[in-house]
Amino acid sequence: MQSATTQRLTEMYHLLLTHFGPQNWWPGDTEFEMMVGAVLTQNTNWKNVEKALENLKKCDLLSLEGIRSLPDHKLAEAIRPAGYFNIKAKRLKNLINFIVDRYDADLPLFLEDGTETLREGLLSVKGVGPETADSILLYAVGRPIFVIDAYTYRILRRHGEIDEPVTYDELQALFMDHLPEDPDLFNEFHALIVRTGKEYCRKKPICNQCPLNQWGRVPPNS
DNA sequence: CACCAGGCAAGTA
DNA sequence: TACTTGCATGGT
Numbered sequence: 001m002q003s004a005t006t007q008r009l010t011e012m013y014h015l016l017l018t019h020f021g022p023q024n025w026w027p028g029d030t031e032f033e034m035m036v037g038a039v040l041t042q043n044t045n046w047k048n049v050e051k052a053l054e055n056l057k058k059c060d061l062l063s064l065e066g067i068r069s070l071p072d073h074k075l076a077e078a079i080r081p082a083g084y085f086n087i088k089a090k091r092l093k094n095l096i097n098f099i100v101d102r103y104d105a106d107l108p109l110f111l112e113d114g115t116e117t118l119r120e121g122l123l124s125v126k127g128v129g130p131e132t133a134d135s136i137l138l139y140a141v142g143r144p145i146f147v148i149d150a151y152t153y154r155i156l157r158r159h160g161e162i163d164e165p166v167t168y169d170e171l172q173a174l175f176m177d178h179l180p181e182d183p184d185l186f187n188e189f190h191a192l193i194v195r196t197g198k199e200y201c202r203k204k205p206i207c208n209q210c211p212l213n214q215w216g217r218v219p220p221n222s
Numbered sequence: 223c224a225c226c227a228g229g230c231a232a233g234t235a
Numbered sequence: 236t237a238c239t240t241g242c243a244t245g246g247t
Contacts, residue, residue: 042229048245049228083227083244091230129230149228194228202226 006178008161012215013185016192019211023191026139028053031111033062038135039091039127040082051081064107068096091127098125111141119145130168138190144181147190148172151197158201159215 027046028034033053040049055078056062061070070078076089102121103110118141122133130148137143148171156162162171179185200210207213 038228041227043227043242044229045227045245047227051245081244084229084242085244087230087242127230131229135228147228151228190228197228 003178005174009175009178012212013189013192015211015215016196017188020192020195022188023195025187025191026135028139030062031140032064032107034140035095035136036062036067036092038132038139039095040079040088042084042088042091042132044083048081048083052079055079055081064096064099064105067092068100068105087127091125094125094127098122113141118143130172134172138183138186142183144176144183144186146172146175146179146186148175149190149194149197151201152190152193155193155197155201155212159212 026034026037027050028037036056037049037053040052053062056066059066059078061067061078067075072086072089072093075092076085079085079088079092082088098121099105099107099110103113119133119137122128122136123130128136134145134147137145138147148168152171153162153164153166156171156174157164162174175186175189179189196210196212200206200212
């Protein structure tokens with residue numbers, strides 16, 4: 001007998017998957033590109049991130065050693081389209097330094113780290129918060145970690161699933177405690193939530209054709 | 223013109 | 236602990 005929450009989340013997932021189909025996230029050719037993208041997309045439209053990633057790619061700098069060898073101001077210039085370029089250049093360098101210091105600059109060694117303290121290690125990097133850390137853990141490392149973002153709060157609140165205030169960790173636990181520990185499921189579910197948010201649940205909601213209308217408990221406004 | 227985007231850290235009370 | 240502010244480009 002599964003819990004009511006499990007049923008509710010599972011229903012949400014299947015509604016979204018049926019409506020949108022698989023999203024095939026994370027958009028990126030390599031684990032390293034995913035990690036860089038996770039930092040660059042902080043409070044930033046993904047389209048702008050793609051331009052920044054393309055700038056790095058065309059100069060063959062989208063690698064650990066490529067970014068490591070690049071001066072901060074050069075890195076900032078390359079990622080300019082992603083916004084916050086000065087601070088994000090430092091954040092990328094911080095993340096690179098973390099891998100250099102703790103994993104001897106060996107990216108595969110980092111990706112194979114199976115220890116329980118990996119998340120807190122990532123969180124110790126200045127510029128890597130819970131969403132960025134969890135995106136890296138799920139989409140690059142392949143851990144069964146559920147990623148929470150602004151859309152997740154918005155959608156669940158509009159559908160009456162949560163009362164604010166809810167912390168990141170609490171909302172993450174809501175998903176992780178009630179769904180099987182499956183990286184592929186968490187991957188697809190988060191991607192579908194972002195897709196839904198982008199198309200139907202921005203600050204100016206377009207709720208009319210949202211697939212979650214059938215999910216029930218849809219408030220007319222808010 | 224205003225508003226927003228797949229956050230985070232640092233400052234203030 | 237609980238707010239507030241800076242960071243910045245590009246699209247609607």
